[in-house]
Structure formats: structure tokens, C-alpha cells
Amino acid sequence: MLVLGDAHATTPGRRRALFAAYRAANESVAVQAGDLMYYDLPVQTYFIGGNNEDFDAIDALRNGRVESDDVANATLLNSTAATVDGRRVAGLTGNYAPTQFDKPRAVLRGDRRRHFVRSDVEAVMDLDDIDIFVAHEAPNGLPVEEDYDVGCQHIDDILDALQPSLCLVGHHHQHAECDYGDTHVVGLEPAWESYYVVDPDTLAVTRHDTPPA
Numbered sequence: 001m002l003v004l005g006d007a008h009a010t011t012p013g014r015r016r017a018l019f020a021a022y023r024a025a026n027e028s029v030a031v032q033a034g035d036l037m038y039y040d041l042p043v044q045t046y047f048i049g050g051n052n053e054d055f056d057a058i059d060a061l062r063n064g065r066v067e068s069d070d071v072a073n074a075t076l077l078n079s080t081a082a083t084v085d086g087r088r089v090a091g092l093t094g095n096y097a098p099t100q101f102d103k104p105r106a107v108l109r110g111d112r113r114r115h116f117v118r119s120d121v122e123a124v125m126d127l128d129d130i131d132i133f134v135a136h137e138a139p140n141g142l143p144v145e146e147d148y149d150v151g152c153q154h155i156d157d158i159l160d161a162l163q164p165s166l167c168l169v170g171h172h173h174q175h176a177e178c179d180y181g182d183t184h185v186v187g188l189e190p191a192w193e194s195y196y197v198v199d200p201d202t203l204a205v206t207r208h209d210t211p212p213a
Contacts, residue, residue, distance in 0.1 A: 001085045002027035002043075003196035003205070005188030006170050008052065009038035016213030017192035024211050025195050029084055033170030033188055034093075034136035041073040046084055048077050049093035050136045050170060055113040058093070079116075079123035081130060085200035090162065091134040092116055092124050095171065096152050121154050125161040131203065133164040136171045139180045142187050144172040159183050166203045175207060 002025040009015045015038055022030070022042050030043055034050025039057055049058045060066045061076035075082060077091025094116035100108060105117050124133075138144065139159055140151030150172065159167060159180050167185040175194065176187035186205050188196060197206050 001087075001198050001200060002030040003168060003188065003198050004030060004032040004045075004191045005194070005196075006035035006050065006052075006173060007032065007037060007191040008035055009191075013213070014038075014192060017210055020213040021191050021195035021210045024208065025197055027197065031084060031089055031132070031134060031168065031198075032191075033134050033168050035170060036074075039071040039074040040069075044073045044075065046075045046077055046082050046089060046091070046134075048091035048134050048136060048170075049114070051095040051114040053114065055111065059113065062093070077134060079120045079127075081127050084132075085198075087131040087200050087203070088129050089132045089134065090124060090127050090130045090164070092120060092136070092155075092158065094120065095136050096154060101154075116154075121158065124158050127162065130162045130164045132166045132168065132198070133158065133162055133183075134168045134170075136169070138169045138172065138187060139167065139185060141178045141180055142169060142172075142176050142185055143178060144174045144176045144187050146172065156180070166198070166205070 007018045009018045030045040032047035035052045078093045081090040097115045100115045137152040139155040169187045175189045
């Protein structure tokens, strides 16, 4: 399966890079780790919402009421799981904000819709038999360079509950790897720099340069 990090595909150049990654990988299905921002895709893509999205489109996908010709082959993993290439893949949409976490989702407005809330985390933790978990926040221990402390306790809690073999993380635009218990964690470079392929049999992850668009 193809795996993609942040795409930010709101400009023609970023969209061309995104589609170059799809073409180069030549996979029939993809998983994407947030900040996609373009939802008319060439193959079936299971993605999580990030902190930069068209939140009206995300709400429509979240609530199963998409009627737009601008959305195709895009399935939102919204504290839900899907079988992808024979593997159970779960995802948590959104990023963490301590001031919003304990609010009901229904009260979030505007850009605040980008955050996950407690009920989203609890719904993910109720899933079972998960092989791959996709998040826009990193667990503690992922060695990415930021001007703040990276690592979200709620992602740690999900990994403790689900114990997936693989965790894929967007948001930081850096390749990084670590192990969290028995889970191998991979932080993904953005789609305009790299794409990744996961072997569904072994869950081995290989990184490839995205070719010029």
C-alpha cells in the first residue's frame, strides 16, 4: 500500500507532486496522514484529517453526507478502522488542543474543528485487531526537531490500548523512526518530498523520493 504524509495540495504545484507520488508508487490503495486538503484522488485513499483541511469537506465526510464532485476515492478514518490490503488500519482525525479536548465535538466551530476531542480518542481505543494506526500527532519519543516538546499523551494511550504493529505520523514534515513498546513508529516526510510503501505481509516501510511533477 502507498503511504503519504502531509500534502497541503491547495496549489497546482502541490497537487502535481501529490499525483506524481501516486503514479510513481503505482499502488491500488493508499493511506494518508493528514493535511491532505484535496479530495479528488486517483485511487482509494484512507486518510485522517489534519490541522489544515477544508473543514466543511471533513465534516461532510465525517457525517456521511458528501455530495460534491470534488470528493472521490477519499475515505476519512474518523476514530474508525478499515481493511486495507488485508490489514486493519485505524485513524484519529485532528490534532490536540488542551483547551478544546473536553468539549463536545458539536460545539467546535470554524478552524477549531481541526482538533480531536476526548470522545474521538475513546472511540479509537474501543477498536480491536488493529495492525496500523495513523495519527497527526506523535507519540512521545519520536525524534523530530521542533521548537516545542513533541509527543502527545493521548497518542501514547491509544498505542497502549491498541498495540498496533505500526504507527504512521504526519504533521512534522520530517522522516523519523522510533519504537514505542512493540509498535514501530514512522514520522512521514511530506508528499512533495517522499512517498512510502508498506508491505502488507511484513508491514516493512520503504521510503522513496517523489519524482518531479
